[in-house]
Amino acid sequence: MDNSVKHLLQRLIRRIPASMLKSTLDKWGRLTAENRKSLDFTQSKWTIAQELVSICEESELTVKHITELEMIYITENPNQGMWHTFQLVDPEDDAHSVELMQFKEQFKSHLSELKRNVSVKIKKHTDEAVWIRVAWGDGLSRPNHLKATYVVHYLQTPYVFVNALSSKHKPLLLQALTLSTKHQQIKAANLSGQKLTALRDLLMRQYQQVFPTKYPSPLPEKLRIEKVQAEASANRHRMAGETFGDGTLPALQSAVFQLETKFKDPTNEAMTQRDEPFICSVKFSSSNLLESLRHCAASGIASTPVTPLLSSIPLKGRNYFVITDNVPTA
């Protein structure tokens, strides 16, 4: 095993939390029962890594197997790094019948046509997600497995989630994805975050949305003043729920509003005469932004009906907005 592969393995072991190491290695299934028994997980990570390196060398495991281990770890723990969402547009007539084998072949062939020396691994997860790992090399060098890009896509949906993609490789990856899914274009979907599961649940609508029904829950009978308050509160709760959803919401962690606005104080000519607009960025952060915003609306901190600036987050499935003086591009 050459040094770069050893380094890859060591870095991977360092990356995997100690509590998950045993189960991840078991899922990998590349170690013999004997090897697995011999590994002492109470030792320091460094020691475990060294032992694993020698085990892997003995079993003649290659970089292919190490990257397999990395993929297993990331697939089971996808909420790390920064995921960016893209949306496929203009499907061709047969886009809806693209199936896994076809997609795999097409993606690999398109990508290797666009760039030599890429190492591609594609695997379907139990929830139908297609996971792709790309290690990029160029004409002269071998693929760099230390900085691999991960892509997650559910066939027959327009969304693609990407992690660790450099701007240099972006056009190549996006083109290969567009062609292999039989679409004509792909664009940024303006939804990013650390938690892949939150982005996915938001876009796939896998959370409890609330829709207006004929049968609103009855108000408890109370004194008139309390009743008015209770009604107002119930209304706020209802509107907040309809906007954001019920129960546990996808754990989106931030939203960014980029404002481009001209200075508007008529008494300050020096500033109003500036041609360029002011650019101001407002970022909301939370461990669960959607639940926080719902609470703001329900408690009256944010006015209801909820402003489109905030309701656009779940409605459009985005968390990056550019707002100009004329029209908010939401």
Added chain:
Amino acid sequence: MEGASTRGVLSHLSLLEVQARNRGSQVPQQPSRVKELKAKVEALTSQRDQLKAELQIHKKLQKLRAPADKHEEDGEDEEMDIDSKSSELFHLMARHSELTDLLHAHNLIGGYDAITTNGGKGMCFSLATEYEGVYLDTYNLELNLKPKVRISRHNIPPFIPLNSLAEQSDLQTDVGAFLATVSQHLNAFAGRRQQLKLVKEQHKSVEVMESNLLCSILVLMFTVPKDKTPLLCTLEYTDHTRCLPTRVHLNCHDKLLPDSPNWKKNCSLLKEVPVHRALMAIKKDSDIV
């Protein structure tokens, strides 16, 4: 909407229209023609009188009917000049015409549960799905009606191509057709998904090799009893409005097996019968383990 009397008038009017068109082809015979016309005048006069009477009754009924969207405090109790016997009858007739209209409206919008939202500027439809008598998921779709009909919120999964379905049926003029298509796609999807669930539950000896979110493709691995040969069966559901596959394809090391009469019969069966039930039959015939 005015219930039975309106439908009667409209259909009568169209009948007159047809007759007017046909009249052009008839050779007018003067004396019998006059007699004919006189008879017609009489018939129409008596019909007019009948309609007038019906209109009167209908007006009284309208006053008796509960206003659908107003609060009860706003209602007025008008003095009715009807005696108690016929007042009960009137109340029943009022109720009947109310329900008929409600049913008519319900049918107009395709039989879906719908409510107006946003002060009448929007509507929210509930699309239920069911398969083999079991209610499955319900999906919701909100439409904004003004200034144009547009899809607003919904919880329909993204592998149902809502936007392209909206483009195909003209959303501005025929919301019913659009909803019908969406409901068709949703029900077919729910049916296919349910079949996959039942295959996994009822047929543990069959391995599901591949499926997708839309449940438009299913690859199953059978084990043929003789020699425990593996047999790969691909079911392609290319028509997403249906629960049955459009194409069934077999793959086996033994090249002759797929062409055997038994398996040709099984392939046809898989195209005609839902997969979980087809597998029962195939198992019964001992074609698979």
